[in-house]
Amino acid sequence: MSAEHSNNRYTLIYNGQLYNANDIRKELIEDYNYTFQGYSDTEVVLKAYIQWGSKIISKFNGIFSFAIWDENKNELFLARDHFGIKPLYYTIIDNDIIFASEIKAILKYPKVKLELDSQGISELFGIGPAHTPGTTIFKNIYEIKPAHFAIFNKYGLHITKYWELKSKEHTDNFEETCNKVKQLLKDAIDRQLISDVPLCCLLSGGLDSSIITAFASRYYEENDLSPLDTYSIDYVDNDKNFVKSDFQPNSDKHYIDIMKNTFHTNHHEIVIDTPELAKALEDAMIARDFPGMADVDSSLLLFCKYVKKGATVALSGECADEIFGGYPWFFREDALNSNTFPWSIALTERQQLLNPDISSKVNLKEYIDFRYHESLENVEILSTDSSETAEKRKISYLTMNWFMQTLLDRSDRTSMYNGLELRVPFCDYRLVQYLWNIPWEWKAYNGREKGLLRYICKDLLPKEIVDRKKSPYPKTHNPTYLKTVKQMLTDIMKNKNAPINYLLNRDYILDILETDGNSFTRPWFRSIDDRSSAYGLSLSSKYVA
Template identity: 40%
Template sequence: MCGICGWVDFRGNLEERRTELEAMCDTMACRGPDAAGTSFHGTAALGHRRLAIIDLPGGNQPMTRHTPDGDVCLVYSGETYNFTALRQELRARGHRFDTDSDTEVVLCGYLEWGAALAERLNGMYAFAVWDARKDELLLVRDRMGIKPLYYYPTEHGVLFGSEPKAVLANPVAERVVDADGLREIFAMTKKPGHAVWSGMAEVEPGTMLTVNRAGIHRHTYWRLEVAEHTADAHRTSAHVRELLDDIVARQLISDVPRCVLLSGGLDSSAITALAARQLEPSGQQVRSFAVDFLGQTENFVADSLRETPDGPYVHDVAEHVNSLHQDIVLNPQTLADPAVRRAAVGARDMPVGLGDLDNSLYLLFRSIRQHSTVALSGESADEIFGGYKWFFDQRAREADTFPWMATLDTQHAAGSTLLDPALARDLDLPGYVEAEYRKAVDELPRLEGESAFERRMREISYLHLTRFVRVLLDRKDRMSMAVGLEVRVPFCDHRLVEYVFNAPWALKTHDGREKSLLRRATSDILPRSVVERVKSPYPSTQDPEYTAELQRQARELLSAQDPAVELLNEKLLRDATDSPAEAVEPTTRDALERLLDVSVWLQQHSPTIRV
């Protein structure tokens, strides 16, 4: 998995700047606890932190090949699942290999095909190649944006890193957040390429950048394309199953212990069952983990998002596939622990305000890491197959905005109610969201002969796959890598995404329910309870003790006039702290979470805020 960073300065000698590069690497020690390395090439310097997954003794980085015309050096994060087939092809073309790692395959692939190598990779990856033959840096990110990669143009080159904190560790980068940065923090959307920090950008999914003395050049090597789908429901679901069988088989490859994340929903249950079938012939037992909250099943109260607790369904699946299962049960005190919040906010580099959703995920991953180094997740199936309730909500379908915002009050959905009223007016979050929505809808090509309804459902799918899912993938990556756990996402295999994206909505819902294609493709290996279960999002604690602890911590910040209070709606926060914990609404609890997150973020990063 790992973390990468680097620096190119075409007018400097970076051999003299080792301290700065090492500081950049040190920020990502959690991403790569197994090894660290740096490589200096005059005007370029590359750094790496390694989490060893494939070829434990042989995959250390940076990895360099010496050629008669100059060195080619690679730093790589992620996994290339088709590396074995690519290695065979490269051997046939005359390449020799000193290791069994996928990293060396990527390096040799670049030597053979140049930047076109990216089109041959199946996996999740972000990598950088310094090619001294061309005096040029290449930055590449995977198609769906599973692995992060940021860059910061400088006067004579560029800084880059797997996380903003790696870039910000270099004194050349300024810690400034401007109005657009605040808009990204508080609006419920994600602007492609935006990195919150002024001057910094994100390499977009399916994109590569080349950096040379002439500047920075961007090339998109993959994007979602529209195409006619002619297969019927039976052939479509059969092909989905074929793809999933192949994807899970590829993603189980590992030289370290692996497991699956199990929530009892259709998505994670399908991955768990498919993994169990793949491992069974070799006599191996799939290991599964689930997060739960103390007393959640016994005291569960259904709401508009979650009709059922996860626990009973998790155990149905574990018994059905005979997994070696463990529940990670969290209590409200641990969830609300300020140290856990600091770890979660620090992992994400921004105050997202998801509170217990982030804290519990961090704690789940931290517990899993004691047993496994690789985990398979059901993440992204809802975006691909149409699993969210708003896919079926007429108001959301017809709304002239992002569908996940359509069922909420516009001001609240855009984050305006959380902000200090004067700041809210200056930022105009509803206007920002509307502009980003227009850009997103205008990107999508039209399919000739498509009905207005099918076009709209395609638009909604596209919005989820290019905006919504990227937020979730970033959350998954940051929380898992904060504890040195590699989480793989089989549903993000680009072959599956392309195929299902172009299936008509009528096929995606052929039985009148959400995720019909996935249900039909995997129902034969799942318990009936899960096949019939209605979609339930990632769990959130309902324990009033957790809310009471949030209120206590918020009162302390309000009393001390913490700098975070200046950015937020103080009256809303004071009202939230005065209400009985049992009566606090979810949106009000969100405000408390945001206050605590913003306070931690300001302490950790000390940003200069310019509106």
Template identity: 40%
Template structure:
């Protein structure tokens, strides 16, 4: 896992811009603490920060090859893991390619030489990379199919800047940190973002499953992968067996590492299944980790999304599986203290306590491991969230994952609402993503609607969670792998009928059936419970004080944009919401957007 950055400009000599390119690259040092490199040519500059996972001595980047056909260099800067690189290496060796290292980086370069841009179809993994082909005078930016690894870019007249995180682009004086009022809906709820969208004006993400080509004609973004809907012909028993077979193969491939590896074990079905499969194929001594909060015995409050605490279930799963488990107990009052770190990790507004606790968890894990396997994405793939089973949310004419929560944009001042029309904005976003659903001809009723609901959940909500996990882990130099994001698994499960996914009347029935022999009954039967939240009164007091400070500050970037009495009314309430821990959870973005705009000197335009 690494950080990448670069700059292409056909109108200037970038060999004279080493200092700027090194600054762009250095901004990503947390993503790659082990080594760095810069490669310059007249119109292209590539930078790399490395977190060494495979082939610790080889694999340094940017990596260059000179194909015999042209002699013109092909250069790669790459972040991520290609899990099938050993199989690809064997194929390429049989085709006459010769290798000097045992790294997946070199395999990627030779795969490009063999298949051109179509080589992405051969890759299995999580990745974001840039390839410069001097013979074609073309830069290729590629992001993995589900967007596990981030990749941002900014196009200007004659050139393009890119980086693993916005900070790499912000380090170049050609880019200015700006936002606009019409971005307030995604600032207040990042899950509403379109796959290409960021809070910064003129900064885009490479969409999951897409590639961007940049040449003298400009930038062109095209998809190389998308889900396809087909008839599913396997019966329930066969389907569960096939899921188990695919998932086990995925986990085995994701155990490849030349550094210590562990799992994130919450005691839920997803993480326990991954840990069980990892333990079965790892030498004895696999470690696992979870997070909880001091005082939770007294403070915890059950909600629809968090009906119970993780710790008892994580301990039960670890004991059954024979792994060495650590439950990290955090002081809730310490969470605000690391917000500057989480904001720096994101370059966009933090998620408050959820970023802070994850950052502290990953920082502690990094002292013992460099790679961790996570159960993220199983809920989106197999159907695990409460809104999948509530008829009002399923059939509502908007994003089901919004649940029954109020919209934070309702707290905008009336004149701002009139200008940006957030309700229309939400409807437009919903219609845009709903139109992207790969439909199956002849499908109707609940099955057709659940295909829509699942696809919508694979968009903003999953990207939001993957982004959080990437940023907080890479901020401490920890690589987190997500087996449930394997595209082969997703392609198979996508076409399993909804009634089979909930065959026993509960969420994730199919996954439960696939791993039934691996887990203790209390874990196997456990209800979905989301990443832990603290309900500490002391933490709530700190958040309320921070919110009051924003509302009372006439110099706040949000001053004049909010209906302050309405915000205060919402802060005083304690309505039960499907997707939010409490009302303060809903209002956190107001605090974090204020901090982001101040900290990054973001100017706001109407």
């Protein structure tokens, strides 16, 4: 979209949604005499930039990744939203910048080479599926970091951070805090319910998605839009195969039923079987352009595929755990003492997985340590912070910048692979900012994970949902899944010259196959199953090479 202003021409290309477009449009019309052609948020972004320049970006409440060309200055402006919900990658070749929403598009520009160097290998096998902000595993291909904008002209690239979480003393009392959080949450959800295309909520019966469903359902009732469509995912025979574990204490169906009966949603249950789940591993990797979270990715990808048949926009409960303190490592004494990313502890196994030639050139522990400490330097601790608050700030910071980022990338890539737009109300930057400074004891109210969130929503939801212990994203427990990926990996390994052999330790993989995964003893990443992740990563490595 182009617009002329003050003898200049500005051209915008944009991907995203602006949830406060109406407020900004109003101000531009009333205070600055702009005229608008219609109601698109694209036009608001362009004219807001024309009026205020880069200063306005931090006030955009939404998900976005865009570029604006200033004809007179011959200058390119690139920007990405506060949390990097929408992607933006780039490379620079001979003083020209090439950028795109996904790496796969950048690869279509002639002269772009795909190279994996030792840093890329350290990223992939040491940090993966997370990544160091600003980087990709490919040499010379970068991303504009969340909350950053960049200017590119004939002199080169200049990157600026436009927003970050501010640490300051929290002065509201407990009751005021609860009211404010509830109000911010409601506002975020209500804004994100506005859509001129069919919309739905993803509902697992867990606290987070149930909260979104509850607010959405109420909004729908008040605006005569009922019934609300909700979607859940399950796997063939999961009830039969479900096995309780530390990470996953209950299966979802029971809670989904409670929710759909309480809120009378038009509920759709998507059921997936093993062959499809295994086959989608490749699609999931293509969606990301590099190895990700194995079946945790492929199941969301399939979920989005089926949701797209009925809706174009879906609201997801992603990010509540990060901002309200829902993960086990927020509560574990040793989380910071481990001196590394608390969700990713299988370091020895990761190093062992590498081909000996490569393993001798790459020190994963050293690389991870470097990135970990580099990241912690950015955490703003106040002199008034208690040692527990300081510790929790660090854990929260790491979780948001590394773990949450990986899940946000997953959400965008797998949903957009199917043309479905996923919205994440818990990532409203005003809500995240307000929560950042709330004392830890309040966030963990009643000694529970996400205690504050449970407390403020207790009148909104059935008690069983409010009290439900956190359960991660639903995984398949069907034993045929492991059998299938084991076979897939076995088939790959039959070829001694398959690219995977350059990257990985053939003997170790064969050992994993022979012992049925038992020689890889600890989770690769959070709850990604040790065995299936080993298979999954090996599988996807075949494509990287």
